[in-house]
Amino acid sequence: MDDWINSLMDTLGAPGAGIAVALENLFPPIPSEVILPLAGFAAAGGRMGLLAALLWTTAGSVVGALALYGVGALLGRERTVAIAARLPLVKVSDIERTEAWFVRHGTKAVFFGRMVPIFRSLISVPAGVERMPLPTFLVLTALGSAIWNTTFVLAGHALGDNWDQVTGYVSVYSKVVLVVAAAAVLAFVATRLLRSGRGARRGNR
Template sequence: MQSIIDWIVNLMEVLGAPGVGIAILLENLFPPIPSEVVLPLAGFTVAQGSLNFLSVFIWSVVGSVLGAYVLYGIGAWLGLARLRAIADWMWLVKASDVDAAMSFFTKYGKPSIFFGRLIPGVRSLISIPAGLDRMNLVTFGLWTTLGSGIWNAILIYLGFILGDNWEKATEYADTYSNVIYAILALIILGFLIFFIRRAIKERGQAQA
């Protein structure tokens, strides 16, 4: 983690606020670079007077949105046909499960993009189903900007007000993330149980 912090500090020293945007862009694509470290550190740098709060915020949102569009493109490239084929190949999952998930996303896609940007572990991945669904690019960008703006502003502000203790903001974010991960794990477990029970039931019907 220290090497990541050193790299971020060097990036901000060389490029200023755009360096924050680049770090957040990469964070969307490479999870080992966590926004929970980048943004509070940027806020601390603002508190020192080295950077401007507004410029840091704007560049961080630009990085978030650009990263989201890259993942949207991956989803659009993958396409529903490929995803259905993958689902048919996988154990327990069916192409119909993909259809059901995409039907849900089509109905609730807009709020899913917004709230997804506030959920660790989902923040980046939520862009992929948007690409699969071919959500309107402007609509996708607006909801991504709004959700990312809230998340980024909170973490930058925490780093700003905590000053030398900016790492506490990372601790707060980690605590929040752990709660979310526990909830997601329970949801995944629930789906896994459903898929297993369905497979057992269908096998029983086939043998009857």
């Protein structure tokens, strides 16, 4: 992965870093915690300008997020509800509550979501489903992405040959987020199964 990203940046410079970040949004296995500090390291070595690295990686983030927003917009509310209704343990009321939550907190979710591994890509889909005004979505995505990208590009620039130390810290952060998300899913499933079991017992009385 490092070699591929390095090759892309050697060939295209800062735009190559932007393309890599755009792809990272669409294909999460491509890690931003590798691309961004590596771009900073490349800037420190004179292979691209630091400002160019910051601007292009942020532009790549916005382009990738916009593509996922488009997926959500094409999917639409009706299809989303129809798909959710077919999922086990998920009710239409769950989707309606999620929608209500997004209406109240969607702007914060999009902004801060850009700084949370896993969710930084996924948050664009419900924004598209709910048709968040595109200018609002673009501004929030650009601001949140700029903070995230700047942090790691500057870290890679400062660390130089030791840029890969950044990936260790982000890996821990990502694992914590993943554990919390998994715990939330398990709690949801357990609660729904318990409610179903109680409903079944009441029906048998």
